[in-house]
Amino acid sequence: xxxxxxxxxxxxxxxxxxxxxxxxxxxxxxxxxxxxxxxxxxxxxxxxxxxxxxxxxxxxxxxxxxxxxxxxxxxxxxxxxxxxxxxxxxxxxxxxxxxxxxxxxxxxxxxxxxxxxxxxxxx
Numbered sequence: 736x737x738x739x740x741x742x743x744x745x746x747x748x749x750x751x752x753x754x755x756x757x758x759x760x761x762x763x764x765x766x767x768x769x770x771x772x773x774x775x776x777x778x779x780x781x782x783x784x785x786x787x788x789x790x791x792x793x794x795x796x797x798x799x800x801x802x803x804x805x806x807x808x809x810x811x812x813x814x815x816x817x818x819x820x821x822x823x824x825x826x827x828x829x830x831x832x833x834x835x836x837x838x839x840x841x842x843x844x845x846x847x848x849x850x851x852x853x854x855x856x857x858x
Contacts, residue, residue, distance in 0.1 A: 737761040737847040739830050744852030747820055751856070755815040757830030757849055764811040768837040770845060771804060771815045773826035773854075780842060783828070784815060788836035795840075797823075820856045827851040 743755040755771070770785040784794045784804035792804055803816040813830055829852075831845035839845075 737767075737832055739832060739847055739849035741828065741830050741849045741852040744828060744854045746855045746857065749821055749856055749858050751820050752816070752818045753820065753854060755817065755828055755830075755852060755854070757813045757815075759811045759813070759832060762832075762834075764832075765808040766834075766836050768833040768835060768839065768844075769804070769806060769813040770831045770833070770839070771813075771828060772831060772842065773824075773828045774851070775826045780829070782840035782842075785838045785840060786813065787838040791838050793838050793840065817854070820854075822856045822858045825854060825856050827853050 738760045739757055741757045766788050771783040772780050773783050774780040782795055786792050786804045801819045806813045830849045832847045833845045
């Protein structure tokens with residue numbers, strides 16, 4: 736069983752930066768594909784970024800050039816560095832792990848999910 740715990744959310748102003756962390760326990764983290772998703776009430780959950788176990792990445796068009804996903808396998812942690820934040824980035828951010836190690840935006844490919852951390856960006 737894999738447990739994922741996110742941290743680092745908060746209330747910031749437009750243009751600010753935040754770094755989210757997702758600590759994993761259980762299993763072999765270095766072989767997992769990891770993803771960050773976000774969800775706004777009344778809207779579908781959407782991909783933000785995903786990282787293959789080999790380091791390759793994909794990003795949603797809306798965050799390209801502003802957000803960076805990274806991982807520290809020694810700490811079993813995946814990060815999401817968010818720069819130049821906008822009010823439309825306000826959401827609950829969730830991390831997820833897929834045991835296949837893939838880079839994928841498909842939610843059903845992920846086997847484990849964290850509880851999420853709230854990010855609020857004021858204008």
